[in-house]
Amino acid sequence: MTAKIIDGKEFAAGVRTKVATHVARLKEENHIVPGLAVVLVGEDPASEVYVRNKHKSTLEVGMNSFEHKLPADTSESDLLALIDQLNNDPLVHGILCQLPLPNHLNEELVINSIIPSKDVDGFHISNVGLLGTGQKSMVPCTPLGCLMMLRDHHGSLSGLNAVVVGRSNIVGKPMANLLLRDSCTVTIAHSRTKNIETLCASADIVIAAVGRPEMITGDWIGKSATVIDVGINRIAHPTVEGKTKLVGDVHFESAKEKAGAITPVPGGVGPMTIACLLANTLTACCRANGLEEPEGLTA
Numbered sequence: 057m058t059a060k061i062i063d064g065k066e067f068a069a070g071v072r073t074k075v076a077t078h079v080a081r082l083k084e085e086n087h088i089v090p091g092l093a094v095v096l097v098g099e100d101p102a103s104e105v106y107v108r109n110k111h112k113s114t115l116e117v118g119m120n121s122f123e124h125k126l127p128a129d130t131s132e133s134d135l136l137a138l139i140d141q142l143n144n145d146p147l148v149h150g151i152l153c154q155l156p157l158p159n160h161l162n163e164e165l166v167i168n169s170i171i172p173s174k175d176v177d178g179f180h181i182s183n184v185g186l187l188g189t190g191q192k193s194m195v196p197c198t199p200l201g202c203l204m205m206l207r208d209h210h211g212s213l214s215g216l217n218a219v220v221v222g223r224s225n226i227v228g229k230p231m232a233n234l235l236l237r238d239s240c241t242v243t244i245a246h247s248r249t250k251n252i253e254t255l256c257a258s259a260d261i262v263i264a265a266v267g268r269p270e271m272i273t274g275d276w277i278g279k280s281a282t283v284i285d286v287g288i289n290r291i292a293h294p295t296v297e298g299k300t301k302l303v304g305d306v307h308f309e310s311a312k313e314k315a316g317a318i319t320p321v322p323g324g325v326g327p328m329t330i331a332c333l334l335a336n337t338l339t340a341c342c343r344a345n346g347l348e349e350p351e352g353l354t355a
């Protein structure tokens with residue numbers, strides 16, 4: 057039997073509807089409009105698309121969107137001055153700097169200049185520490201989206217064996233912490249892991265976040281396991297010359313024959329990233345105003 061395909065587009069639409077409903081209630085009952093500020097430095101084409109989609113989605117759920125597009129040669133001090141201004145703006149509840157930043161800017165310094173309560177990417181060192189110690193924090197959007205889909209599919213994750221392939225600060229490590237918090241037995245695998253295929257094949261859940269196109273094939277997947285593919289890789293189209301196509305870190309065709317459930321690329325985890333950004337902005341706004349947090353939209 058082939059796997060259930062977890063439709064990230066549909067799931068993300070459901071998250072956005074929940075956010076929009078909660079935002080409408082905030083406006084009606086508390087006269088508060090959540091606001092998201094997105095900072096883009098430079099003209100990376102993919103980043104421009106993501107920022108445009110963030111702006112559009114923010115407005116669609118009824119929030120305020122503040123876009124700040126800066127030239128590629130913006131100095132670190134100018135960028136930090138803008139973040140300081142946003143940190144102190146009461147209309148702004150969430151701030152993010154689109155990554156990657158141009159090389160001359162220190163990514164860590166910039167991220168850590170956002171006040172943790174407005175850090176809707178969950179990348180600030182304080183939020184990383186809070187998540188790692190099981191305390192309330194802002195949670196990175198992509199792992200939060202994966203967690204929502206896993207909870208929806210499995211109900212409880214308690215006692216399940218999860219292998220996270222990839223150890224990045226943005227996905228692998230926070231994902232592992234979230235799964236641990238939901239009482240999974242978690243292994244982080246990476247380029248130096250021995251017997252990685254066997255390890256993955258013994259898992260109930262495989263999270264692929266390694267950044268290598270179609271690395272994880274069907275023979276790495278245990279019968280009926282859940283496979284969440286975080287990878288977004290653009291490769292040469294196999295049959296049409298001069299064209300490209302998007303693939304994940306999982307070889308979808310072979311993995312879906314073994315898995316119980318699997319996310320596709322595109323249309324799986326990707327759409328959840330922006331939906332969870334909206335959820336995080338709403339959460340940040342509720343926390344800032346001492347209001348109840350939206351149910352089902354946080355970790």
Ligand SMILES: Nc1nc2c(c(=O)[nH]1)N[C@@H](CN(C=O)c1ccc(C(=O)N[C@@H](CCC(=O)O)C(=O)O)cc1)CN2
Pocket residue numbers: 106152153154155156177197198288302321322323324325326327328329330
């Ligand atoms: N500050 C941040 N920068 C970046 C993040 C982030 O979470 N915070 N993540 C990525 C880019 N990203 C959002 O910013 C993002 C990536 C992919 C998608 C998405 O929906 N992908 C689609 C495919 C899109 C395509 O056709 O190219 C999918 O997987 O279906 C949304 C958001 C790096 N930077």
